[in-house]
Amino acid sequence: MEEARRIIERHRKEREELLSILIDIQTGLCFLPEGGLSEGATFLGISEAEVYGVATFYKGFRLHPIGKYHIRVCLGTACHMRGGGLIMDAFERLLEIKAGETTPDLLFSIERVACVGCCSIAPVVVVNDRVYPRMAPSKVEALILELKNELERDKKTT
Numbered sequence: 001m002e003e004a005r006r007i008i009e010r011h012r013k014e015r016e017e018l019l020s021i022l023i024d025i026q027t028g029l030c031f032l033p034e035g036g037l038s039e040g041a042t043f044l045g046i047s048e049a050e051v052y053g054v055a056t057f058y059k060g061f062r063l064h065p066i067g068k069y070h071i072r073v074c075l076g077t078a079c080h081m082r083g084g085g086l087i088m089d090a091f092e093r094l095l096e097i098k099a100g101e102t103t104p105d106l107l108f109s110i111e112r113v114a115c116v117g118c119c120s121i122a123p124v125v126v127v128n129d130r131v132y133p134r135m136a137p138s139k140v141e142a143l144i145l146e147l148k149n150e151l152e153r154d155k156k157t158t
Contacts, residue, residue, distance in 0.1 A: 001035035001036055003028060003029060004025050004029065004033065004035060004036035004039050007021070007025050007029075007036075008021055008024075008025070008036075008039055008043045011043075013043060013044060014044070015046060017044065018040065018046070018054055021044075022040065022054065022055055022058075022061060026060075026061060030062070030065060030066060031062040031063065031064055031066065032055050032061055032063055034063075037051045065102055065109075066109040067103060067106055067107050067108040068106065068107050068151070069107060069109075069128060070109050070111065070127070071091060071108060071109065071110045071125060071126075072112075072113045072127075073087055073088045073091060073099075073112060073125050074113055074122070074123060074125070074126070075113065076113075076114055076115030076116070076119065076122075077119075078119035078122035079115075079119075079123040079124055081122075082122045082123045083136065083137065084123045086137045087125065087135050087137055087140060088110070089137070090137040090140035091140055091144075092110065094140060094141055094144055095108050095110065095144070098110075099111060099112045108144070108147075113126075118133065121133035121134055122134075123135050123136075125143070127143070127147065
């Protein structure tokens, strides 16, 4: 948790800094590791329960690492009506994880989201910052394969 400690120590030792500390830890590490929460509590002189309470209150905080490919399946009204739930089911089945989980190899994570603001091209899946319009359950396997192939290409060029 050396990285979390470095992030935390940039802040003042005041209770009001808690939210800023959590935001900065997640920005730096992509999630809030248990050790980071503990370090934050010690630094601020507050209980771990209080830090955990804040971390779990805000939906934007993640307590587990996300995958290299973070897949967000839109389940807003337009996407839901056009099969968003079936698309989510296909991702869960093919990746063998549930929404909110990450594959053991840390390659994929999936998340249910209420709306991504792309209703005219629903149903939508967002992978990292790329929008995949007019998705269908039948396209999920090809998308996963495309992402795996992209990873292999990246490995060959580095």
